[in-house]
């Protein structure tokens with residue numbers, strides 16, 4: 001109040017995310033190998049090495065690499081033969097629902113839990129119909145879904161359990177990768193995610209026979225030179241992507257550690273500010289990846305709205321994002337999908353949520369200044 005506008009805007013823009021770049025010489029060394037090979041895509045030697053290292057990293061045998069997460073999910077759904085209705089969350093990036101649409105599957109939107117914004121198992125169970133074939137849940141912001149409750153519902157109603165883990169690379173539960181849960185899990189390695197391969201995607205799954213199917217689907221359905229066994233598409237990861245993913249892999253612990261430090265500073269600075277609501281801490285058995293830092297703004301208590309804060313921060317060269325607003329079901333292309341659930345929690349959260357900048361190169365001094373600016377905004 002007294003010190004309003006005392007803080008100067010950042011000289012350089014601070015975005016919500018910024019990709020980590022590994023040391024250039026490491027990438028160039030790999031490029032030299034690719035130049036020598038002249039094998040640029042179609043399961044080249046770098047992708048083969050990357051796939052092997054990823055298996056070790058996740059301690060998981062059944063994985064398949066793709067050129068992005070969206071196509072990975074589309075192909076995974078097709079590979080599992082999902083049809084009819086799938087229960088999913090409206091509080092996610094729009095690609096989660098698009099993947100259903102491209103498979104001619106009807107999305108059934110149901111509400112989320114108030115603490116960590118993942119799909120609410122009780123609402124899932126209430127939404128099951130004779131046409132339901134699967135649950136497509138999202139580990140949103142890297143927060144694990146209620147894994148046990150969802151597995152229990154899937155088992156009782158004979159549904160496939162599919163996870164969009166685009167935000168959850170590196171998350172572990174009881175020391176086990178989050179990739180180990182459910183029938184199928186999709187990861188995105190897009191440039192804006194915690195860990196990236198320029199663009200890229202991955203499926204992990206329990207049933208080894210799915211591997212052949214998704215490998216055919218991502219390569220036009222080719223079984224060999226002369227046999228096309230299904231109408232596939234083109235979703236192969238190329239060698240440059242694989243090289244980036246491979247080069248980045250050993251930096252993952254370091255990336256997570258830096259984000260942990262940023263998260264702790266945010267929490268320490270913002271936890272007692274009236275009108276700022278932080279998600280509760282996760283339970284001890286979860287190794288979180290600190291992929292995002294969402295806060296909720298209570299307009300009454302903070303005295304300016306989430307949207308006003310979002311706009312005012314831009315004046316300080318700070319570019320936060322309203323993830324996820326609008327809800328997927330409110331986009332023009334899904335507005336005609338019938339929604340039985342009032343989506344009370346999802347609607348409240350979409351109105352209040354703001355994700356703050358978090359990335360490897362973000363200096364702790366800048367996080368401190370960012371918090372000072374936010375606190376100064378409260379009238």
Ligand SMILES: *Cc1c(COP(=O)(O)O)cnc(C)c1O
Nearest residue numbers: 068069070093095096166188190
């Ligand atoms: C990024 C993202 C996707 C899409 O991944 P791409 O690799 O960009 O295709 C899907 N779901 C969620 C929740 C995402 O954040």
